[in-house]
Amino acid sequence: MTVEFRLLDDIQALIAGETVDIGHTRQRTVLAALLVDANRVVPVDQLVDRVWGEHRLPARPANTVQTYISLLRRALAGAEDVTIAWRSNGYQLSVDPAAVDLHLYRDLIDRARGTEDDAHAVSLFKRAFGLWRGQPFGVLDTSWLTSVRAALEEERYNAQLDLTDVQLRSGHHAELLTELSDRVALHPLDERLTGQLMLALYRSGRQADALRHYERIRRRLVDELGADPSQPLRSLHQRMLAAHPDLAAPERRTTTSTAPAPMPRQLPAPPRTFTGRARELAELSAALDAAGRDGTVMISVIGGAGGVGKTWLALHWAHQNIDRFPDGQLYVNLRGFDPTAAPMPAAVALRGFLDAFQVDPGAIPADPDAQAGLYRSLVAGKRVLVVLDNAHDSAQAVPLLPGSPLCTVLVTSRHQLPGLVAGHDARPLTLDVLDPPDARELLVRHLGHHRLAAEPDAVAELVACCAGLPLALSILAARAASHPTFPLAVLAKELRLDCDRLNALNAGELSTNLRAVFAGSYYALGTAAALFELLGSAPGPDISLPAAASLAGLPPPATLDLLNRLERAHLVQQHRPGRYRMHDLIRLHATEQSHRHPPATLDAAHRRLIDFYVHTAAAGDHLLEPYRPRVELGQPEPGCVPLPPAGPTAATEWFTAEHPCLLAAQEWANDRGWDTAVWRLAWTLHTFHRRQGHLHLQITTWQVGLGAARRLGEHTIEAQAHRWLGDAFTRAQRHSEAHDHLQRALTLAEQSNDVQGQAHTHHALAWAWELRGDDHHALLHATHALRLYQLLADPVGEARALNQAGWHHARLGDYASARSLCEQALVLNRRQRDLDGEAATGDSLGYIAHQTGRHTDALRLYRHTLTLFRRVGNTYQEADTLDRLGQTHLALGRHAEARHAWSQALELYHAQRRTDDIGRVRQHLARLDC
Structure with missing residues (x-):
């Protein structure tokens, strides 16, 4: 991916246009030190001096630099053609110079100075100056950075003088007058600059003003420096007195050959605080x-x-x-x-x-x-x-x-x-919103570095609340500027509540009232306004077309037409095919407008949307786990059209895309006391959460679901909620809580004579005891579950209990019984076409083969198991099988294959936040390195 490095502002690295986190102050300084000398070796002692300067050094500065280099390599891993390599006594960052704004700036300036085409030179100078977005290196401050920054400012100043010479040569003296006057006021003793202003005045017919400027600088030079003007400036003065013909204004180049025509100059002034882009x-x-x-x-x-x-x-x-x-x-x-x-x-x-x-x-x-x-x-x-x-x-x-x-x-x-x-x-x-660094820089340009540096937490909150919208940031800056002694935290507090945010984003005029600006777009919507309002009030960070159709109670084609109109008006963004989202502040405005609907109309729309999620998720869950008991849902709300996925793969993709919306829908329903929808959403998310290893979300959704089940007063539902919550706590290694919920589930199932519920709970208790390290108790519960499943004539449950009992026999060293039970399970798995159950059984048989020295058989079984787990999307158990596969590779002396398997397992464990498993696999990998 393409990379861009910025030094002529806050130090930034962007890969494919996205800002990369390059670490804290010292690490950023290391990057700057390497980029300033890009493609050249920077010795370690020089790096240390550049990064710490007069500040106190760490105990082992070379080692600290090495650590920073490693972190930078990791951060820039996605960048094409960027390397940081050790070269004899230092480090060299290799990169295309054009990817570093500092080197691109210098190249453009050199090319501008080298061309004889004045128009092209001006264009190159302007492009170069456009790369300066702020103070070089931002607020970083070491003696080395300060010296480089000062040198760069001097380079820029001299380049601006060169540009002015070219513009004067091209006849642009009139346009330069204001700018030159301002610059001379800042640099009154710069003779070259004064000469440029004198020439612009002279060519604009203001000879007397030009001569007065000469007299002014002559007196200051004598008074302050005890020196006369330089020879070039004295010569210019003499030629002006003599009205020398070579001082006459050159003719402006024009594309017309007829008489001069008026040249309109209608552009408003350039935006002073322009940032980024x-x-x-x-x-x-x-x-x-x-x-x-x-x-x-x-x-x-x-x-x-x-x-x-x-x-x-x-x-x-x-x-x-x-x-x-x-x-x-x-x-x-x-x-x-x-x-x-x-x-x-x-x-x-x-x-x-x-x-x-x-x-x-x-x-x-x-x-x-x-x-x-x-x-x-x-x-x-x-x-x-x-x-x-x-x-x-x-x-x-x-x-x-x-x-x-x-x-x-x-x-x-x-x-x-x-x-x-x-x-x-x-x-x-x-145009999209500004990224956080550019958003912060916009506030800096309005309010200055010092005011922002004094309240970093408040600034971060302001930037987050404005979500990168330049007008919102500018309105806040205007309000802050009108009260220069007020803490920025006061503004941040105003923005904290959604209901107050648009009120806070109002600086007193129509053009600086964000609500009024949004109103201009809203009033132009026509019939699309109703959908805009409903979208603002819908739960979730985005919405799909089918979900929006149910929300609106319209057919999908009609809904798509309205969404297209909203997209053309830039009020929604189709950030992925078929998925639409709103900017946070636009959404607040839409939510305000939604109150134009009668409460009953809004309530019906929201019930249609929640029903869409519940019914579609239930259909998807059944595709993922067809042998799990189905929830009786009844008919959806009128106008709701669920969209069952086409198959297991499509179901996994649907859950992945809709996951944040499903979580938001459950929270939304819970806030409104829609308890039936709350526990149903917990139920329909369970298989997806279990297979994807979303342990903490599984706990959260079932805790909310259990509260809803209790409020409904239905013991069967409450027992199921306890069981699944206990299962989630088991996976998260929170054993005491798991035991409490599973025991409560078992008690409720026994009180209601729910034999199937008892079987499921014994199955869950077996696993809970296993993870506590007690395979004897685990085998007792697995055997109890097996008897109950056989009593119920439930072949799927029986197969899974047979595998579980076999697993525990294997853990206890009884491999003959273990293999017999697991092979019986495998027959039932295949007869029922239960791929998830077959994969789990294959994992057990692989473990038995490994433990009995049949490592080649173990490899074959584990590989088939991984294929099945991946087919059904069960990444949770895939990680465990990869861990065991690594052990088998190691036993065969295949260290590279073991490392590969453990690295894959580690990646999945990280994604699933399984701390104990992460530590164990890291130990495996560390032993390989010994």
Whole structure:
């Protein structure tokens, strides 16, 4: 995957556009020290000096550096062509220099200084400066970093002077006046800078001002340094006094050969606090380059939700590339989502463009099509940028599109504008929220490093509550700036409750009121508004199309049409095929709007959704474990259409995709006292949780389910809940709690004369005693379970009890009895086509073969067992079989195969958070290394 390293801001590493955790301050400094000298060896003693400087060294600094290097290698493992290697006396980080913003910056500056094409030089300089997103190395502070940072600032300052020389040479003196005046105020004794300002003033017809600036610096140099101006500055002064012809302003390059035409400059000021968006900026520039090669108009549609920073990006890019549009820049806010007024008619915007070119009103035709033709004629052959901000739809934007391939168009909209994409070859560019580092940097640019550094916990909470939405962050910053002495924790407290969050995100004006901004999108929804409201109130982090259809009580095709409309409006995001989610703050707004529905309507919608999850999950659970007793569900709510999975594999995939939503649905139902749905969801999740090793979630869902069963007052359900909760505690090695719940389950089953419940509970107790290390008690319960299953004529239960009894005989050393019982179990497993039971029995027979020295047979049995466990998705028992397979490989002297099996087992144990098993397998692997 592609990698990008950022040093010209907070130190960051991004792989495939995603930020990588590169560790704490010292570790980040190690990375910076290697990246500054990328592709060169940095000796260890030099690394130590760079990282600690004058600070106290650790006891073994070289070892500490080695540890940091190992952690960095692990963090960057997914990056292509990036290595950190030991070279004789130090470390070398090998990487494409273009992937490191510092080296890319220097390369761009060198290329800009080396080209004779001034327009190209300006473009290269601007691209280079665009890589600076903040202070190099962020807030990291060692003596080495401070010196490098100072050197970089000096490099940048000199490069800015070089850029100014090129711009003056190209005739851009008028545009430079304000910037040069500000810079001279900061650097009043810089003679080169003063000379540039004097030349810009002179060429703008302000000779007297230029001469006054010379006199001002001459006096300061004499007073403060006791020196006269340098020879170049004195020479410039003399030539100005003589009105030397070589000081005359050069003609601006233009693409027209006729009389000079007005050059509109309508762009609003660049956003001062612009942050991040490096990928999007590069994509816009690449699109412009491609359009130039193809001879077409570049039209880019920047889409995204309200407040995500579309206009921000468009204006920042426009100002970064302003020299590529020497014939003018047109801008109009089309007000497509203004909550207080209708969208601007295209004819009004078009007339504004004609006025910008100073067209005589008497020469403007009355017909709108003729006006559009006149507009296209005016920009033909010119390099003009057209920014159409906040377009409501394609129809509003089309009349404002130029026809000249030299022009460039940026359109921003909360809608996707497929008409522009399909009919005019526009390139869509959808903005997502800022990642946490960029979100924090935005607050830094508003409030400064010191204020944020003083309250890191409050800042983290502010960033989390805004979920990366630039407008929300800017509103908070505006509120914080208006009370500079207030702790940021006060704002964080306001945001803590969902019901108060949108109130807190209001700085007092429509443009800085997040609720009002969202309202502009909401009011434009039409008939899709009802689904938007329901989605906001639904449990779970996202929702599938079938679930949304049941929530809405509509057929899936009609629901898909509404979801597509919401997606085009950037109010939902289809983050995976067929799954939709909302930004947290948009969801809060949708939840507020959901109260427009009568309570009975909302209640019915939510019951349809919960029923969809319950009925679909029950069907999926039966596919995973067909021999488990089914729950009687009755009919779903009217309008709910469950979608049973097609088979066991599809059921596992469905549970995996819907798992967070199912957990949220149970919590939702529990909060509302819907106890029947609560225990049913615990039941339907049980097999998936057991096979996937979700031990802690299995405990949580059954604890909630047990509470619901008790409230329902049904002893059979309560006994089942105790049994499954006891089973979950057993797997989690919480033996005392497991024993209590299983004993309670057995008592309830005996009191109600539930023989099947007694058999299941004895089966569970056998395993519980095994994990406590007591195979004698385990065998007693397994034998009791076997007799009850045989009494019930339950072949599936009998097979599993036979295997369990055989397993315990094997654990006690009676391998002959063990093999006999397990072989009987295997016959029943295969007769019933119980793959999970067959796999468990195969694991037992593999263990018996291993213990009796038949290691080749054990390998064959374990491999077949793994195939079956993987087929049914039982990763919990797959891990145990892998552990035992490693033991057999070791017994055969096959150390590499043993390591592979144990490494796979360890990965699964980690995923299942099985601490004791992790420790045991680590010991196996450690002994292999001895």
